[in-house]
Amino acid sequence: MITIEEALKIIKEETKIIGLERVDIISSLNRVLAEDIYSKDILPPFDKSAMDGYAIKFEDTTVCESAINAELDIVGLIRAGEYYEDELKQGQAIKIMTGAPVPKSANAVIQIEKVECKENKLIISDVVKKDTNIIKMGEEINVGDLAIPKGKVIRPTEIGFLASLGYSKVLTYKTPKIAIISTGDELLNIDEVLEKGKIRNSNEYSLMALCKNLDLEFISLGIASDKKEVLKGKITEGLESADIVITSGGVSAGDFDFVEDVLEEIGAKINFTSVAIKPGKPVTFATVKDKFFFGLPGNPLSLITTFEEFVKPAIKNISGFNKIEDDMISVLAASKFKARNNRRKYIYVNITEKEGIYYANDLGNQCSNHLMTMSKANGIIIMNEDVREINVGDKVYGKFIFK
Amino acid sequence: MITIEEALKIIKEETKIIGLERVDIISSLNRVLAEDIYSKDILPPFDKSAMDGYAIKFEDTTVCESAINAELDIVGLIRAGEYYEDELKQGQAIKIMTGAPVPKSANAVIQIEKVECKENKLIISDVVKKDTNIIKMGEEINVGDLAIPKGKVIRPTEIGFLASLGYSKVLTYKTPKIAIISTGDELLNIDEVLEKGKIRNSNEYSLMALCKNLDLEFISLGIASDKKEVLKGKITEGLESADIVITSGGVSAGDFDFVEDVLEEIGAKINFTSVAIKPGKPVTFATVKDKFFFGLPGNPLSLITTFEEFVKPAIKNISGFNKIEDDMISVLAASKFKARNNRRKYIYVNITEKEGIYYANDLGNQCSNHLMTMSKANGIIIMNEDVREINVGDKVYGKFIFK
Numbered sequence: 001m002i003t004i005e006e007a008l009k010i011i012k013e014e015t016k017i018i019g020l021e022r023v024d025i026i027s028s029l030n031r032v033l034a035e036d037i038y039s040k041d042i043l044p045p046f047d048k049s050a051m052d053g054y055a056i057k058f059e060d061t062t063v064c065e066s067a068i069n070a071e072l073d074i075v076g077l078i079r080a081g082e083y084y085e086d087e088l089k090q091g092q093a094i095k096i097m098t099g100a101p102v103p104k105s106a107n108a109v110i111q112i113e114k115v116e117c118k119e120n121k122l123i124i125s126d127v128v129k130k131d132t133n134i135i136k137m138g139e140e141i142n143v144g145d146l147a148i149p150k151g152k153v154i155r156p157t158e159i160g161f162l163a164s165l166g167y168s169k170v171l172t173y174k175t176p177k178i179a180i181i182s183t184g185d186e187l188l189n190i191d192e193v194l195e196k197g198k199i200r201n202s203n204e205y206s207l208m209a210l211c212k213n214l215d216l217e218f219i220s221l222g223i224a225s226d227k228k229e230v231l232k233g234k235i236t237e238g239l240e241s242a243d244i245v246i247t248s249g250g251v252s253a254g255d256f257d258f259v260e261d262v263l264e265e266i267g268a269k270i271n272f273t274s275v276a277i278k279p280g281k282p283v284t285f286a287t288v289k290d291k292f293f294f295g296l297p298g299n300p301l302s303l304i305t306t307f308e309e310f311v312k313p314a315i316k317n318i319s320g321f322n323k324i325e326d327d328m329i330s331v332l333a334a335s336k337f338k339a340r341n342n343r344r345k346y347i348y349v350n351i352t353e354k355e356g357i358y359y360a361n362d363l364g365n366q367c368s369n370h371l372m373t374m375s376k377a378n379g380i381i382i383m384n385e386d387v388r389e390i391n392v393g394d395k396v397y398g399k400f401i402f403k
Numbered sequence: 404m405i406t407i408e409e410a411l412k413i414i415k416e417e418t419k420i421i422g423l424e425r426v427d428i429i430s431s432l433n434r435v436l437a438e439d440i441y442s443k444d445i446l447p448p449f450d451k452s453a454m455d456g457y458a459i460k461f462e463d464t465t466v467c468e469s470a471i472n473a474e475l476d477i478v479g480l481i482r483a484g485e486y487y488e489d490e491l492k493q494g495q496a497i498k499i500m501t502g503a504p505v506p507k508s509a510n511a512v513i514q515i516e517k518v519e520c521k522e523n524k525l526i527i528s529d530v531v532k533k534d535t536n537i538i539k540m541g542e543e544i545n546v547g548d549l550a551i552p553k554g555k556v557i558r559p560t561e562i563g564f565l566a567s568l569g570y571s572k573v574l575t576y577k578t579p580k581i582a583i584i585s586t587g588d589e590l591l592n593i594d595e596v597l598e599k600g601k602i603r604n605s606n607e608y609s610l611m612a613l614c615k616n617l618d619l620e621f622i623s624l625g626i627a628s629d630k631k632e633v634l635k636g637k638i639t640e641g642l643e644s645a646d647i648v649i650t651s652g653g654v655s656a657g658d659f660d661f662v663e664d665v666l667e668e669i670g671a672k673i674n675f676t677s678v679a680i681k682p683g684k685p686v687t688f689a690t691v692k693d694k695f696f697f698g699l700p701g702n703p704l705s706l707i708t709t710f711e712e713f714v715k716p717a718i719k720n721i722s723g724f725n726k727i728e729d730d731m732i733s734v735l736a737a738s739k740f741k742a743r744n745n746r747r748k749y750i751y752v753n754i755t756e757k758e759g760i761y762y763a764n765d766l767g768n769q770c771s772n773h774l775m776t777m778s779k780a781n782g783i784i785i786m787n788e789d790v791r792e793i794n795v796g797d798k799v800y801g802k803f804i805f806k
Contacts, residue, residue: 048772050770099587099602158778159608161605161778187484190566194569197504226484298502300564353730372544375550
């Protein structure tokens with residue numbers, strides 16, 4: 001049995017990038033950028049009006065500092081998308097729309113709401129400062145500037161930025177494809193009526209949902225019965241068609257838990273088989289050439305917890321994320337929590353917020369079978385290996401789940 | 404111009420559920436459940452072993468409280484998925500796998516690691532308590548119990564829980580389909596070389612990414628030129644094929660901003676056209692029979708900000724979410740921030756965390772054109788209407804973006 005930190009260190013060392021993929025920018029959402037993006041343009045590509053108004057020479061409004069109005073000749077109109085070739089002369093103004101290029105020698109734009117028009121004359125009663133309402137050419141970025149560095153997670157903002165820079169495709173780190181296998185003779189399909197001794201195969205669906213939540217491609221290979229050859233066949237099939245194979249169940253010390261045997265037979269490098277986490281503990285991680293294998297426990301809560309704590313960091317490392325751990329928050333216990341073993345305990349709780357402080361509220365039974373408890377939870381708190389009791393008001397670390 | 408609160412109140416009042424949809428549970432991920440889910444079964448459906456070990460009568464280990472070992476006859480094996488019909492008698496033990504049903508009259512399971520076997524005899528040297536390692540029938544849920552209430556957001560946990568209860572499909576609130584339109588004669592396609600006075604149509608891509616991030620179906624109707632009839636045609640097309648139409652640009656006071664005219668011509672009920680937010684302000688929201696229209700500003704930062712602040716809450720309300728606002732956090736200013744207008748300012752910052760406290764770091768230019776600033780940001784802080792200055796160490800409200 002190793003610690004959670006040791007397990008994460010091994011996962012970080014063993015897993016690596018599995019490839020690069022150039023995809024259209026919409027498909028790149030939430031992936032990691034695998035190239036530095038430089039600007040091929042100067043943005044904005046011209047001095048640009050920030051407002052609907054009139055382009056003027058600011059000096060025309062400062063000739064006289066008294067309240068006497070400036071009166072300018074309106075000489076035309078520049079729509080967005082147009083370009084005015086002539087120079088603006090002293091005493092002239094030109095109507096200009098938001099986003100349109102400011103003509104040469106104009107040096108300010110006054111908002112439409114702040115002026116008066118009389119026939120072809122523009123009347124300005126305020127002094128206008130130089131560069132008012134002008135977005136300067138190159139203010140955002142210049143040719144050759146680094147726009148988005150390699151390693152950045154691509155969000156809607158980056159997609160808009162890439163589009164504005166003329167990138168319709170970008171190089172990203174490949175995300176792994178997952179194969180899912182459920183093990184156990186006790187499993188029924190989810191639409192079957194329960195029989196004596198049987199339960200429904202819920203883990204397959206939890207795993208599919210966990211993969212879908214991470215935008216991953218996945219295939220489900222269904223239920224493997226408790227026969228070694230059947231399990232070996234499914235694992236081999238999974239390793240051929242996917243980058244990571246995940247099984248649920250079959251990793252305890254029972255007579256029909258063949259996962260470890262199968263891994264040995266196919267020449268896998270078994271990295272660990274047991275981690276000091278509750279719910280969890282029997283969790284196997286192996287490397288099979290350039291593919292990876294996770295054997296997760298069959299108890300529904302243990303399965304989801306070990307996926308979040310070990311499989312997700314592996315997937316993030318493979319997909320090029322710099323940061324593979326979740327953000328922790330500081331939480332005050334609003335209930336008393338007890339535990340009695342030497343593993344680190346992940347307690348599913350309801351985290352509430354009041355005046356900027358988070359409180360952890362007990363949800364009762366933490367039995368690793370109870371999806372009901374987990375369904376009421378929005379977070380976890382962590383009870384360290386040596387801690388047996390948390391009292392009301394104690395400060396603990398926690399995090400939100402699926403957020 | 405109305406306040407942000409007024410705008411959100413109007414959005415909440417105007418938008419409503421657009422329908423229900425029964426979908427398979429994997430497709431229901433991140434949607435809102437539109438029915439109460441009751442259990443049709445008792446779970447676990449039998450007393451179940453939590454460990455690989457031996458089912459025994461606990462009394463057999465307490466006969467003698469001294470260190471003398473109990474010796475029991477091993478009478479069989481119960482695999483997961485099997486069912487043992489006979490009663491266990493005094494002095495007997497039966498090997499049992501994790502998840503297998505505990506036989507009638509057995510009342511404890513001792514872990515395999517804690518016993519010794521000699522031929523057909525089981526030697527136990529510890530006293531075992533009643534119900535050790537037994538998960539009781541019905542401990543999780545009973546027939547007719549409410550398992551998941553209507554209104555709950557369906558996460559991987561709920562999908563596992565639904566599967567375990569035998570639900571392969573569930574009733575959810577329909578999510579809206581979005582039609583996207585960019586307006587403006589200055590727009591080029593993103594793979595075109597910049598010409599005088601033109602910029603690339605990045606907003607279409609930002610909007611597609613924002614919709615994809617919310618798991619929504621969307622169609623893009625491309626660029627509408629600054630001609631009223633063209634814009635009217637596109638908006639009409641969008642309202643026929645989608646539930647919400649979003650335009651970018653064309654909502655300022657300029658001579659070629661026809662959005663409001665078009666809305667009036669098609670008989671839309673215009674709910675608001677201007678909100679006291681920066682970046683943002685010119686944002687139009689209208690109801691057209693049972694469909695909705697958002698006219699967002701054309702500046703890239705204003706576009707994304709108003710989508711997040713107004714369109715996203717509308718989408719969430721339509722999709723049945725109880726909570727439509729983002730979570731706010733308390734943040735300390737790590738830089739000085741200045742502003743000079745009467746709208747509420749959303750300042751894009753880099754939020755860092757140290758010992759449980761969040762700090763907001765300045766990223767410079769907040770010009771609503773600068774996607775570069777937003778690309779460096781992971782959050783915003785909010786500067787109220789009447790605030791002109793935030794100093795280092797001041798406590799402000801903020802939130803993370805795209806998280």
